Amino acid sequence: MTTVEDAPAEANDARGRVAELHAIREQARRGPSERATEAQRAKGKLTARERIDLLLDEGSFNEVEPLRRHRATGFGLESKKPYTDGVITGWGTVHGRTVFVYAHDFRIFGGALGEAHATKIHKIMDMAIQAGAPLVSLNDGAGARIQEGVSALAGYGGIFQRNTKASGVIPQISVMLGPCAGGAAYSPALTDFVFMVRETSQMFITGPDVVRAVTGEEITQNGLGGADVHAETSGVCHFAYDDEQTCLEEVRYLLALLPSNNRENPPSVPCDDPADRSGEDLLDLVPADGNRPYDMRKVIEEIVDDGEFLEVHERWATNIICALSRMGGEVVGIIANQPQSLAGVLDIEASEKAARFVQMCDAFNIPILTLLDVPGFLPGVDQEHGGIIRHGAKLLYAYCNATVPRISIVLRKAYGGAYIVMDSQSIGADLTYAWPTNEIAVMGAEGAANVIFRKQIAEADDPEAMRARMVKEYKSELMHPYYAAERGLVDDVIDPTETREVLIRSLAMLRSKHADLPARKHGNPPQ
Numbered sequence: 001m002t003t004v005e006d007a008p009a010e011a012n013d014a015r016g017r018v019a020e021l022h023a024i025r026e027q028a029r030r031g032p033s034e035r036a037t038e039a040q041r042a043k044g045k046l047t048a049r050e051r052i053d054l055l056l057d058e059g060s061f062n063e064v065e066p067l068r069r070h071r072a073t074g075f076g077l078e079s080k081k082p083y084t085d086g087v088i089t090g091w092g093t094v095h096g097r098t099v100f101v102y103a104h105d106f107r108i109f110g111g112a113l114g115e116a117h118a119t120k121i122h123k124i125m126d127m128a129i130q131a132g133a134p135l136v137s138l139n140d141g142a143g144a145r146i147q148e149g150v151s152a153l154a155g156y157g158g159i160f161q162r163n164t165k166a167s168g169v170i171p172q173i174s175v176m177l178g179p180c181a182g183g184a185a186y187s188p189a190l191t192d193f194v195f196m197v198r199e200t201s202q203m204f205i206t207g208p209d210v211v212r213a214v215t216g217e218e219i220t221q222n223g224l225g226g227a228d229v230h231a232e233t234s235g236v237c238h239f240a241y242d243d244e245q246t247c248l249e250e251v252r253y254l255l256a257l258l259p260s261n262n263r264e265n266p267p268s269v270p271c272d273d274p275a276d277r278s279g280e281d282l283l284d285l286v287p288a289d290g291n292r293p294y295d296m297r298k299v300i301e302e303i304v305d306d307g308e309f310l311e312v313h314e315r316w317a318t319n320i321i322c323a324l325s326r327m328g329g330e331v332v333g334i335i336a337n338q339p340q341s342l343a344g345v346l347d348i349e350a351s352e353k354a355a356r357f358v359q360m361c362d363a364f365n366i367p368i369l370t371l372l373d374v375p376g377f378l379p380g381v382d383q384e385h386g387g388i389i390r391h392g393a394k395l396l397y398a399y400c401n402a403t404v405p406r407i408s409i410v411l412r413k414a415y416g417g418a419y420i421v422m423d424s425q426s427i428g429a430d431l432t433y434a435w436p437t438n439e440i441a442v443m444g445a446e447g448a449a450n451v452i453f454r455k456q457i458a459e460a461d462d463p464e465a466m467r468a469r470m471v472k473e474y475k476s477e478l479m480h481p482y483y484a485a486e487r488g489l490v491d492d493v494i495d496p497t498e499t500r501e502v503l504i505r506s507l508a509m510l511r512s513k514h515a516d517l518p519a520r521k522h523g524n525p526p527q
Contacts, residue, residue, distance in 0.1 A: 009157040016359060025444040028066045028083035037105035045178060046105035046177070046244050048088045051138045054248040055101060060133055063090040075147040082108050084114040086141075089124040094255045097267070100128035103138035106178055111141030113184070114148045124282065125162040134171040136251060139201075140190065144328035156183050163190035164432060167246060168363035171258045173318040176201035176237070179221075192360055193254065193312070196227035196237045197247050201503035203230060203237075212454025235349065236316030236318040244506065254310060257324045257331050258364055265365050271329035273305045275504040286373075288437050290413045293339045296321055296371065299411070300334060303500045304326070309334065312357060317349035318342075318482040324366070328504040330511075336371035337422070339412075346418045347378035348391040351408035358398035367405040367507055370423040373412045376443070393526040396421045400428055401523060405510035407503060415443050425489055430488045430513065431506050435499075440484045446471055 031037060031047065040047055046054070052061055066088070069081040086108035089099045093500040102124050104111035113121075128135040144152035147508030164173055167190065174188035180203045188194050188203065196203070204225030209218050211224065223229065223488070230237035240249040241252075259266045281301045286294055300323060301307040309325035319342040321335045361368050372489050377388060399406070399421070407430060408423045419440060425432045443451075446467075450457070451471040459464035484490045494502050 017489065018039075022452070022487045024083070027216060031084075032082050033107075034230040037277055039111075040107055043200060045106070045140065047107065048140070050093070050316055051175075051177065051244065051248065052090075052101060052103055054245060055136060055251060056094060056099065057096065058428050060092035060199070062092060062100075064127070065089060065120050065426065068116050068120055068517075070114050070148075072114060072145075072151075077147050077406070080109075081238065085114065085120065086111050086255075087113075087117045087120050089120045091124075091127070091131075093308045094134075094252050096233075097255070098130070098133040099136060100124055100133055101136045101138065102232065104141040104178070106140045106142075109142075109145060111140060111153050111178065112143060112145040113152055114145035114442060115127055115151040115155060117145070117154070118158060121155075122158045122162060125166065125178060128170055129162070129166050132168045132170060132263065133253060134173065134258065134260060134457065136173045136175060136255075137187070137191070138175050138177055139180050139183065139184075141182045142179060143182050143340065144417065145289050153183070156187070159187050160190060168262060169191075170261045171255070171364065172470065173254065174248050175247065176203060176227075177247075180204070181207055193238045193443045194230070194236060195239045195241070195251060196230060197244055197477070198227045198240060198242050202226050203434065221320045225269050229408050231313075232315045234312060234348060235353065235487060238312050240315070240472050248309075254324070255356055257310065258366075263334055266331035266333075269326065269329045271305050271326065275328050279303060279497045279499055282499065286411055286435075286437065287497070288412075289377075291441060293343070295340050296338045296344075296373070298335045299371065300325070300336065303503065304332075304334075305329065317347075317353040320350040320354050322354060327369075327500070327507060330507060331366055333357065333366045334369050334371065335422075339373050342378065343375050344373050345375055345378045346392060346395070346421065347383055348386050348388055349393040351388075351391045351421075355394040355398040358395070358402055362398070362402035362404050365404060367407070367510065368402060368423070369503065370406070370408040370429070372408060372414045372419065374418040374422055374423050378420045378505075385409065390526050392417070392421060396427065397523070399423045401517070401525075402428075403515040403517065405513050407431045407506055407510070408501065409494075409503075410440055410484075411437040411496075413439045415441055420489055425491075430510055433502065434481065434484060434490045434493050435501075436481045436493055438460070438481050438484070438490075439477045439479050457488050505519075 002202050005143040037047060039167060068085050069083060070085050084105060086105050087102055089102040091098060102121050120424050172191035173193045174191045178201055185203045185205060202221045202225040208221055208224055211219060227237060227240040231240040239250060257266060281300055285298050300309055304325040304327055312322045319338050321336040321338050325332055325334060377392060406423055423429045457463050457466045482491060485493050
């Protein structure tokens with residue numbers, strides 16, 4: 001390892017000093033050794049600098065404190081003082097906009113966090129907050145540096161405090177490219193989005209060995225905390241990919257849809273997709289029969305610019321869709337029931353997923369579009385005992401608290417409390433529309449008829465015929481497509497083929513919306 005002591009003897013003039021500087025900088029750039037680099041590649045992983053190069057625009061990276069080294073002694077640390085101390089920090093651009101980044105270098109102390117390492121991260125986080133620019137962490141570390149003891153743990157505390165301070169102020173994105181265990185996992189959990197790479201990244205509080213010792217359960221690292229587990233089961237991971245290159249390219253795409261901070265709007269782009277493009281296919285995509293499933297993604301593709309959208313938490317709580325897209329070149333957040341999964345009902349996980357997405361959109365000035373086709377909340381003992389009331393209230397709170405433009409459209413059914421929770425006019429949606437296939441009611445006609453006309457049905461000579469007649473009567477009186485419009489509960493019933501045009505015009509009108517919340521320190525949302 002090149003150090004100041006190893007510098008050329010002829011370093012007494014300016015040229016000698018500059019040569020010395022370049023030698024040291026080159027050593028910091030190369031890292032500890034070729035052997036360590038080969039070991040990193042043998043695991044199918046890129047080096048920290050290669051990752052930064054893929055994330056940022058070419059040639060835009062400016063490194064901060066590349067020559068930092070730890071001051072710890074004991075346990076052999078005094079003889080191992082590599083430059084960077086195992087984390088590379090700095091800023092660059094993504095699509096021409098400033099982004100701050102830090103990347104663990106697993107080749108140095110396994111990317112473990114020590115005092116100097118943490119101080120570098122604290123500094124770059126502070127710079128990101130002060131500059132009002134996104135922060136991306138490229139995580140590949142073995143946790144706290146045990147040799148430095150409690151100083152390392154205090155370093156994590158400083159990171160968590162800054163994650164919380166930056167929450168809702170600048171976008172924070174965690175990219176998991178290696179192990180992340182113990183307390184270190186809480187920093188990604190505090191950020192807005194978590195990306196993971198299959199097979200090479202894992203997140204867990206206690207590893208397989210501890211699980212085996214305490215519970216007797218045998219499980220692999222990936223089985224406990226791999227990308228697929230967190231993308232499908234726990235919901236910790238928003239996006240999972242097969243390789244680092246694809247993962248980092250998708251991070252760049254996400255950043256293109258987010259503002260730099262909470263004082264800016266998301267970036268606009270020119271749009272060649274006509275705002276008044278007719279959506280004839282929508283008439284065939286959505287069956288009029290409320291019991292027939294369809295893929296809501298097809299509806300989203302039909303109304304957004306060029307059919308492109310980025311789905312968040314695609315594989316978790318699949319009965320609801322959360323996505324970022326553009327309409328007329330402007331970014332919009334979309335929440336939609338998915339009739340293909342559990343008929344699109346709201347349950348505990350769907351409520352949590354949508355609530356967090358609504359909060360993120362509201363924090364970063366992203367208008368919210370809600371597409372309803374919801375039969376209600378999922379019934380069941382597990383749901384009730386699991387706290388569906390509490391979790392469903394999270395979504396209700398998020399919508400009620402949101403001040404960004406909010407538009408909702410009822411495509412087919414919208415029953416009971418789920419209709420209210422999914423951004424109805426009564427909880428503050430700015431504009432509410434419905435298709436002529438809509439059914440807005442307390443419950444389905446069959447269930448309603450059984451309750452309201454229970455006595456008449458029981459006493460009838462032909463109960464089934466009476467039930468059918470009462471169902472038809474209930475539908476004609478209270479569930480026809482124009483009932484809500486006649487009472488001002490929706491602003492208009494629109495032709496499905498004109499949905500894109502109506503939405504783009506409505507969003508343009510709402511772009512200058514300003515709404516104030518009551519003065520308070522902060523709310524106390526349901527947990």
